[in-house]
Amino acid sequence: MAEKDIPGIRTYDAPAGGWGALRATARAVREQMDAGDATVTLLRTNKPEGFDCPGCAWPDKKHTSTFQFCENGAKAVTWEATNKRVPPTFFAANKIGELWHWSDYELEDEGRLTHPMVYNADKDIYESIPWDDAFARIGEILRGLGDPDSVEFYTSGRASNEAAFLYQIFAREFGTNNFPDCSNMCHEATSVGLPPAIGIGKGTVSLEDFDHCELIIAMGHNPGTNHPRMMGTLHEVARRGAPIIVFNPLKERALERFADPQSPVEMATLGSTPIATTYLQVKIGGDAAALKGIMKALLEMDAAAGPGSTVLDHAFIREHTNGFAALAQDVGSATWADIERTSGLTEADLRAVAEAYAKSNATIITYGMGMTQHRTGTQNVQQVANLLLLRGNFGKPGAGICPLRGHSNVQGDRTVGITEKPTAALLDGIEKTFGFRPPATHGHDAVAAMQAIAEGRSRALISLGGNLAVAMPDPEACFAAVRGLELQVHIATKLNRSHLLTSKHTFLLPCLGRTERDMQAGGPQAVTVEDSMSMVHASRGKLTPASEALRSEPAIVAGMASATLPDSKVPWMELITDYDRIRAAIESVFPDFRDYNERIRVPGGFRLPIPPTQRVWKTASGKAEFLLFRGLEEDLVHTDPGVLKLTTVRSHDQYNTTIYGFDDRYRGVFGRRDVVFMNKDDLAELGIEEGDAIRVETAFGTGKERRLDNVIAVAYAIARGSVATYYPEGNCLVPLDYHDKVSGTPSYKSVPVRVVRAA
Structure with a gap:
């Protein structure tokens, strides 16, 4: 921390959580909502009859506890449920060129969008437009493009299962599989890397597994900021004495010590709990090398074990895996000197981790985007799976792999069909349910979509939430690219910078938030989401909508689809009268959602099947696969010490x-x-x-x-x-x-x- 007086830079000595978190929560409430409304709203967060937090995807545990939200969850909720509004008069008074000079914070802090808007290029402002007129114009423009593959359908992880499902049906009936998605920018390496290794592109642990684990290895994530409710779980694990080994380039306070705001003793005494028993500051890009070092030490320990004593789970390896011999040869060929140079850690450090791992009968490895957002992200994830497979840490209590997803339904969007690579089963299910056969060709992910926009091959972008141009790399190129589009449609709750990158035709369609009551012809509706541990549960907003003009995301998608596809085989307007009908269609397309409507009415919802928990491997071979990472680091290697x-x-x-x-x-x-x-x-x-x-x-x-x-x-x-x-x-x-x-x-x-x- 700062050793001299630098404005805005000073040492913060308090633990993560604690009174600092409560003060920040109070400030967020004070700046956005009335205290009474905020209290009632926050106490409904992540409760069976309440709404799912629009923040992180960490699962819910005890619905009877005092509160089920964290500091950043409170910020997300109050940011959405704010009293501030952005009505048409705001846009009439502020030209887009002027708004461009506002900060991202200032744009969103203006509050909730209230009416559908369309960009007027002559005046450089957004103007109000009736919903039906907006849908009709969007449909006319889309049909006029001629080539369905010239349209990109972007999805944010904020969207519910119901909205995401309708959205992908709309795009596929329109004729494209272009689905750039926020997961392309975070955990796509998980979605792509784990299926060939263990047969599923998701985590395998449940929240209850953290009660039984004997060791946690945490790699490349900062839970105190990015998924703070996880801190309660880590706090419990640490207090019962299970070791937590952290690999992260930066020292992060939440992984060092944490004070649980729900602990009267820690709050009253200003105490805290140490989280990491070992904190290893791996070099950026050195994770695969560190994992190889741990595996190399394990193999050497196993070879040195006496008769009848083993370090590896050889019975599990024989029965459930392929490729062990090749892995052992590859790992054995790596030298300790190269492992140390690439990882930034010592041989002694990594041998100590291997010894702790060998003593544990049930290990969970958690990881975040510090592992996935690399040129070798897919291989990094596969090396995590390799380490777990060596000691049979799948299919038993307290063990498994735990990717830490970001947005609260980014995993659910994928499960209900947001994918640019449709499987035959998905296409068959859609044809059986709706009577049309979608295209089978692979569409665009986020990078491919932006490249197609920049090259003029894609001419329209529909965004179901999000802030795509700002989230992507190379903003200079991305900003220029989207400004050159024929059409942009943004479904959003608040104003952001992507909405200022106006094209020839740009529409801003305001939607309900998670906290708000969704009333359709069939009565009040619930939507569903999937957390990072494959639990699907209902979310019911209770607040009066920010504007009478708002529509739900499913209703907006259905309105666009109906206007764009006059001969559609999908009963769009009928589906949105009662979301049970959407869920019945999801169940028809995806059999894993059997008895969907019945099971989401059970408090806490239900868990989707995770075959590795039963030691069932949905891979081509029917076994888990050890997958190799040749070498130790990315292919772009610098020897210049100044780099x-x-x-x-x-x-x-x-x-x-x-x-x-x-x-x-x-x-x-x-x-x-x-x-x-x-x-x-x-x-x-x-x-x-x-x-x-x-x-x-x-x-x-x-x-x-x-x-x-x-x-x-x-x-x-x-x-x-x-x-x-x-x-x-x-x-x-x-x-x-x-x-x-x-x-x-x-x-x-x-x-x-x-x-x-x-x-």
Whole structure:
């Protein structure tokens, strides 16, 4: 932390959670809602008869506990349920060119959108338009494009199962499989990497497994900021004495110590609980090397074990896996010198992890985007699966793999059909249910969609939520690309920067939020979501909608589809009168949703099938597969010691591209975001002092390097050779084509850079 007086940079000594979290929650309430309304609303969060938090996807545990929301969940709820409004008069008074100069925080802080709007290029403003007129014009433009594959259908993980399902049916009946999705930018490496390894692209643990695990290995995630309700679970695990080993380039306060706001003792005594028993600061991009080091140590320990004593679960390996011999040869060929150089960790560190792992009879490995947002993200995920397979850590209590999803229904969207790669089973199910055969060709993911837009091959973008252009790498190219479109449609609750990137025809369609009552012809409706552990449950908003003109996401999708497809085989208007009808259609297409409507009426919902929990492997061979990662790191390797690796991170006052404020208190940053976190020894070696204005420049060696200016250096506990800056500000350093070639996930987490003092 700061050793000299730098405005907005100061040491924060308190634990994660605790009174700091309660004060921040109170401030969020005070700035957005009436205290009474906020209290009632927050107490409905994540309850059986309430609504699902629009924040993270961590599952619910005890619905009878005092409250089921965290600080960042409270920010998400109050940000959506705010008293502030953005009516048509706001747009009449503010031209788009003027709004462009507002900060992202200022745009969203204006409040909730209230009426459907259409862009008037002559006046450079949005103007109100009746819903039916908007749908009719959108349908006319879409039909006039001629080529269905020139349209991109983007989905945010905020969308419910019902909205996402109708959305993909609309796009497929229209004639395309172009589904850029927010998961393309976060856990696509999981969705792509795990099926060939264990037969499913999801996590395998339940929340109850954390009660039985004997060890947690946490890799590449910061739960205190990105999925704070997980901290309650880690707190329980730590207090019962199970070790938690953390691999992360940055020291993150929540993984060091945490005070549970629901613990009277910790709150009264200002106490806290240590979380990580071992904290290993792996170099950015060194995760695969670290995993190989642990596996190498395990193999050596197993070979050295005496007769009748083994370290690996050989019975499990024989019965349930393929490829062990090849893995053992590959891991054995890696040298400790190379593993240490690439991971930034010592042989002794990794051997100690292997020993702890060997002692545990039930291990969970949790990981986040610090593992997936690399050019080798898919392979990183597969190495996690390899480590678990070596000791049979699937299909038993307290064991398994736990990818930490972001948005509360990003996993559910995928489950109900948001995929650019439709399977034969999906196509068959749609044809059986609706009477038309969708196209089978693979469509665009997020990167491919933006490239098609930039090249003029795609001419329309429909966005079911989100802030796509800002979330993507290379904002300069993305902003210019979407401005050149024929049509943009944004279904949203609040204004964001993507809405200012207007095209020839741009529509802004305001929708209900999770917190609001959804009343259709058949009465009040519930939607459903899937959490990161495959639990599907109902969400029922109770608040009066922010405007009488708002429509639900399913109703907006149905309205667009009906207007676009006059000869549709889908009874769009009938489906949205009662969402039970949508769920019956989901069940018809996806048999795993059997008795859907009955099971979501049970408090807590139901869990979708996870075959690896039964040691059933839906792979081509019928067994789990050890999959190799040749080498130790990404193919773009620098030997120049002046080249560092940069990762983008979220502050504690944001969720994805939504900026709630300018404090990142756990990292000691207040009132600003223009910082680059660096190791103090790297600063000294570069002749830079903390607080100096610096320039960050990429080091791809292509002659087209990118720059991040107007930032300062901040000394921080980060691995040598590693630097970090905030997302999305740092996206300007990431080329659009710098991504995992297998999953398409942009490599936000390992950008080669040079850092110099600014002129």
